[in-house]
């Protein structure tokens with residue numbers, strides 16, 4: 001139950017009973033993410049002052065130039081989760097393959113796997129625009145005491161036990177769900193404590209903001225082009241306002257508060273879109289649905305899609321449910 005001025009630590013303990021298998025493991029996991037996020041926040045806030053901006057000189061499995069902060073965030077989350085004996089495996093945008101965490105006694109006794117995008121919106125790091133971290137948590141399906149396998153990571157989104165994001169923006173917030181609604185906590189930098197600032201976050205059913213990289217317009221499917229035209233029409237409560245930050249976390253966060261739709265569709269250049277199903281789309285879809293919104297690939301519910309690869313991409317439409325349904329109708333009729 002949410003209380004004003006409740007700290008994240010208190011909220012986690014008071015809501016532990018909501019977790020299936022309420023053994024405290026998942027609470028400790030969320031607490032570790034809370035800690036790692038503070039460390040990354042500290043680095044992000046220094047971007048520009050110290051030499052943590054720019055490319056690191058490596059290319060990740062996506063073919064993208066890794067930014068120094070991508071690597072710092074990746075290592076910070078992996079080390080923090082590993083050292084706290086709560087996960088048996090981690091998958092990350094910045095690692096080609098999943099990491100097996102044996103545990104202190106090499107006995108593979110932990111029960112949760114974490115999939116993450118350690119730094120989302122990397123193209124915005126050097127230009128002082130908000131970026132984020134995205135995480136998704138599953139209970140393993142292979143027997144405890146055995147090494148995790150790829151099957152533990154390729155679970156459909158509807159089996160997530162927790163998901164969330166951290167936004168490093170005008171303030172730093174941690175927003176997450178364990179399947180009992182969505183709550184947002186703002187970091188008080190002076191105290192280093194997160195406080196419940198956004199209890200029970202809800203996507204308005206309708207909105208007036210659309211977020212898409214219109215620079216790709218000519219490459220979009222007809223249905224998306226028609227929906228963008230619909231958003232721009234001088235009719236009824238339209239035209240909508242176009243807002244696109246280029247950081248998935250920030251665009252979805254804004255649209256969740258104000259009402260709106262975010263789209264990263266397929267295109268003739270990238271037939272499967274750009275965003276990764278496992279550690280970008282599934283966690284944001286879980287958050288959206290828990291906040292009364294909707295997430296689709298244009299035709300199907302994102303969280304019902306059975307993943308086949310660790311870094312697979314998928315077209316993504318997410319936001320206010322009536323707006324997503326409208327966009328889908330344009331896709332289906334095109």
Ligand SMILES: O=P(O)(O)OC[C@H]1O[C@](O)(COP(=O)(O)O)[C@@H](O)[C@@H]1O
Pocket residue numbers: 064093117119120121122123213246247248249274
């Ligand atoms: O520059 P584009 O093609 O519009 O892509 C922007 C999208 O790509 C991303 O930056 C991809 O995430 P990463 O930065 O984690 O690789 C999203 O945050 C964002 O919505």
Ligand SMILES: [Mg+2]
Pocket residue numbers: 117119120121248280
């Ligand atoms: Mg990302």
Ligand SMILES: [Mg+2]
Pocket residue numbers: 070093117118119120121122
């Ligand atoms: Mg990233």
